[in-house]
Amino acid sequence: MSQKQENLIVVLDVGSAYTRVLAADLNEGALRYRAHSVVESAGMRKGLIAELGPAARVVKSASDQAERTVRVNIDECVVGVGGPNVMGVNTTAGLNFGAKMREISRDDVSAAVERARGVSLPPDREILHLLTRQFVLDEQPGIHDPVGMVGSRLEVDLHMSTCSGSAQQSIITCANRAGLEVTDTVFEAIAAAEATLTADERELGVCVLDIGAHSTELVVFFEGAVAHTGSIPFGGQHFTNDLAVVLQMPVAHAEQLKLRHGHAVVTAVPQLDEIEIRNPNPTMIRHRMVAEILEPRARELFDMVRRSLRDGGVLGALGAGCVLTGGASTLPGLLDVTESILHVRARIGHPVQLSRMPSELTHPAYATLVGMLLYAHRKRVTKTAENNSLRAKLRAIFAASL
Structure with a gap:
C-alpha cells in the first residue's frame, strides 16, 4: 500500500441501511472517480448510531474495501450528517458604522455574521452550516458580497443548520474508531443538492428531499441561497414495515414486495391484477392491496413535508418544484403524491456523472454520496483560493516595505 495521495478526496455516508464510501482524485482540475464501497450497516437505530462497536466495524470494512481499490492509504474523510435531529434556524443581525459612510471590509462581514449566529440555541445543538442568505446595505437587499461597497449600516440574513451535538459526535467517534480522521461534516440534504440541482432551480426556489431508510432530510433554496433545512423521522423503512405488519410477513419479504410491486397511488394499479406473495406459503392477493397500504404512508410523509415547509415560511417559494433523491425516492407514484x-x-434527482464513475452510482440512492464529494471539492478549491489571496497580500505588504 502506497502512502497517502494528496489530491485524494474520500467521503463517508453512514446510513441506516447501508454504509458507503466514495473516493475520487483531482485530474487536470476535475474530479475523477477512483473507488467506492457499500456495506450493510450495523449498530443503527432510527437513523442514529445506537452501538458504536458494530457501526465502527462496518465503517472500517467499507474503508478497507475502498483502500484496496485505490491502493493508497485512506486516513481522513468528510462525513455526512442526517437523521431526525437536524433543524434549521433563520436569524438576522446588523452593524451600524455611524453617520459617515465607509467601505465594507471582510472583517465587517465576519462581525455581522458572528452577531447573527449569537441567537440562543437549545442545549446540545451544534451548528452544521452557517449560510448567508443575503446582505442588506443601507436598506438595499439582495447583496451576496458587500466587501468593497460603501455604506453606513450592514445587515446579514443568516441560515443556521443545526444538529444534535451527541449524534454528530457519535458519527465522528465511529469514524475515528475505524482509523479515519474527520476533516469536515456536511448535512446530507445539502450534499444531495450539490449533485442534483441546476443553478436555475436554486434561483427560482426548489426543495430537495433526501428520502432514506428511517428519515427524510430536506433543504430549500431560494434566490440562490439556502432558505430552510429540516428533517422528518420518516423514511422508506416505514413503508416496508407497514407491508410486513398488515400482510403478516417477514420484513425482508416485505422489502422485496415493495421493490417489485409497490405503488404509492391506488388508482394507478389495475383493479383486477393479482400477485403472488410468500408468508411463508405462496398466496395470491390483489395487487391494489399493496398500494392501499403504501399510499396512506406516502401521503402522511408529504403532509409532514408540507408542514415543515409552511413552518419555515417557504411553502410558496418553490418556483422550480421539488426534487426527490435517496434510496426510497423511486417508489412508483411518489412523484404524483x-x-x-x-x-x-x-x-427524481439523479447525481451528476463524474469522470470514470460507474453507471450504478447515478442512482438516486447515491446522490448524497456524490454530492458530498462535490461539496468537499468545492470547499477545498475555495480554501486554496483564499490561501493564495492571503499569500499574495502578504507578498505585496513585504514588497512595499523594502
Whole structure:
C-alpha cells in the first residue's frame, strides 16, 4: 500500500441501511472517480448510531474495501450528517458604522455574521452550516458580497443548520474508531443538492428531499441561497414495515414486495391484477392491496413535508418544484403524491456523472454520496483560493516595505 495521495478526496455516508464510501482524485482540475464501497450497516437505530462497536466495524470494512481499490492509504474523510435531529434556524443581525459612510471590509462581514449566529440555541445543538442568505446595505437587499461597497449600516440574513451535538459526535467517534480522521461534516440534504440541482432551480426556489431508510432530510433554496433545512423521522423503512405488519410477513419479504410491486397511488394499479406473495406459503392477493397500504404512508410523509415547509415560511417559494433523491425516492407514484400535496412539479434527482464513475452510482440512492464529494471539492478549491489571496497580500505588504 502506497502512502497517502494528496489530491485524494474520500467521503463517508453512514446510513441506516447501508454504509458507503466514495473516493475520487483531482485530474487536470476535475474530479475523477477512483473507488467506492457499500456495506450493510450495523449498530443503527432510527437513523442514529445506537452501538458504536458494530457501526465502527462496518465503517472500517467499507474503508478497507475502498483502500484496496485505490491502493493508497485512506486516513481522513468528510462525513455526512442526517437523521431526525437536524433543524434549521433563520436569524438576522446588523452593524451600524455611524453617520459617515465607509467601505465594507471582510472583517465587517465576519462581525455581522458572528452577531447573527449569537441567537440562543437549545442545549446540545451544534451548528452544521452557517449560510448567508443575503446582505442588506443601507436598506438595499439582495447583496451576496458587500466587501468593497460603501455604506453606513450592514445587515446579514443568516441560515443556521443545526444538529444534535451527541449524534454528530457519535458519527465522528465511529469514524475515528475505524482509523479515519474527520476533516469536515456536511448535512446530507445539502450534499444531495450539490449533485442534483441546476443553478436555475436554486434561483427560482426548489426543495430537495433526501428520502432514506428511517428519515427524510430536506433543504430549500431560494434566490440562490439556502432558505430552510429540516428533517422528518420518516423514511422508506416505514413503508416496508407497514407491508410486513398488515400482510403478516417477514420484513425482508416485505422489502422485496415493495421493490417489485409497490405503488404509492391506488388508482394507478389495475383493479383486477393479482400477485403472488410468500408468508411463508405462496398466496395470491390483489395487487391494489399493496398500494392501499403504501399510499396512506406516502401521503402522511408529504403532509409532514408540507408542514415543515409552511413552518419555515417557504411553502410558496418553490418556483422550480421539488426534487426527490435517496434510496426510497423511486417508489412508483411518489412523484404524483408529491405534486398532489405540495402543488408543485416534482422530479427524481439523479447525481451528476463524474469522470470514470460507474453507471450504478447515478442512482438516486447515491446522490448524497456524490454530492458530498462535490461539496468537499468545492470547499477545498475555495480554501486554496483564499490561501493564495492571503499569500499574495502578504507578498505585496513585504514588497512595499523594502
